[in-house]
Amino acid sequence: MPGSPLRDAIADALNQDSPQDVIDDVKSAVIAEIENLDPAVQIKKTDYFNHSFAPDLVLTWKTAARKEETRELYVRYSLGSSQAAGDVDILGKGGPIFFSLNSSNDDEEFAGSIREELMRAPRSLFTNAPAIDRITLDAETEEPQHRDSPAPPLLNLFRRNVVRGGRGLIVANVAERLERSTSTDVEEDFLYVDRFTEAVSGIFDEAATLRLRRAADLVKIALSGEVSILDRPDDGDDGVATISGKLDDTELRALLPFLLDRGQSIDDVRFWQHLGQMLTLAQLENMASTLSDHDLTPLAQANLPAWRAAKAVLSFNADALEEEGYQGPRWRMHGGSLCASAGAWNIHFASDLRRGLRSREDSTLPRWEKVLPSVQSFSVSKVELQGITRRISIAADAEAAVNVLGDVVSVQGNIDDTFFVRSVEVRPAGEESADVNLDFSTLMATGANVPVDYLTRASLGVLGHRYPVSPADMATLLGETQADAGT
Structure with missing residues (x-):
């Protein structure tokens, strides 16, 4: 793929003469890409590189409830080498990220061989530079004609959840399934949302999966005007509706501009009331510059008695x-x-x-x-x-x-x-x-x-x-x- 900054940076790093320069430059390249995926994550370097049991990086972030969570990241030369070293059995209990520098094992044959191992460490994530490149490049090359497409907001949320909630195997073929279509056809938009929902199943933890499914459902309502989707129960035993709870700031920044623009034709006040209950006036104030060109009339009118x-x-x-x-x-x-x-x-x-x-x-x-x-x-x-x-x-x-x-x-x-x-x-x-x-x-x-x-x-x-x-x-x-x- 032309224009792959992460892989180019890693290739340059591996060609350094000094071993310490190799380590520093590889870590810097990986850190830059993680920051691109999730700017809110704090990243700490360790003194180790490609170590058997010591992580290369430690990632820390605050949850919506202000609770601090951490995740370790191990750099490996390939996912195959990680498999050969028994990383899943030795390190998988803590749900770390195994990050491969190349794609030598990025194929269906490898995926099939490692899936059984991943079942023993269901919270671990295996991914590589080409897959992350595809995900981040899609954000950097967004073109104006795609801004009314459902792909940008959903991909944005996908990227933000990889580091915190990604699990299983995220390699290049996953990113390919999420690449946007250049079509402006509404039917193609629906197909994309369905493709997105299918792609995220099984590669995120339960909380992240719920957030992404909720986002996809909101996008579907904005595209179709079918407000009855709000009443659809979850697939779980509790029968709770999937479109519930509060949206965090990241979700709002990704979704709200799209929902306001594509949902303007929705005259069912239930949709706007439901959306208004998922956010606060303070959150709108925090993202005011993002919304300056958008009409908030239907959202505001439906929530004036509730907003304080x-x-x-x-x-x-x-x-x-x-x-x-x-x-x-x-x-x-x-x-x-x-x-x-x-x-x-x-x-x-x-x-x-x-x-x-x-x-x-x-x-x-x-x-x-x-x-x-x-x-x-x-x-x-x-x-x-x-x-x-x-x-x-x-x-x-x-x-x-x-x-x-x-x-x-x-x-x-x-x-x-x-x-x-x-x-x-x-x-x-x-x-x-x-x-x-x-x-x-x-x-x-x-x-x-x-x-x-x-x-x-x-x-x-x-x-x-x-x-x-x-x-x-x-x-x-x-x-x-x-x-x-x-x-």
């Missing part, structure tokens, strides 16, 4: 000034955060108060009588009024279900002063979230564990009262009928 945020900042939507530039109500990632756009406003959300969102510091405070109509549909727990000669705070007890609107109206009517509103606190009904503070000087809403849909209504409805969003646009933004949005 701590802060929202209102800012002017410059696109609304131009008819051609305004794209209507929508959800996207912008400026490193989830962003809703409707009418004259953008709202940027943050999952944590510590996440920096730029806000104004000097917005003009509105008069109370201008704010009153916009807060009447909310349960108001506190109001801070700024008069010409005095400052007044009216608040309900933290535990009391009291709306202080009547008190504010009474006080304002009995004191001869002109009152402006510094802030209002509103209380979500039946929610575990804290009261939401709406600050008119910064156009910022803050609270703990607040549903994103509530923050959206409060930000646009109260802080954005000067330029109200139409009921139709509010309904579109929230994914509701206009009648629902008005309740």
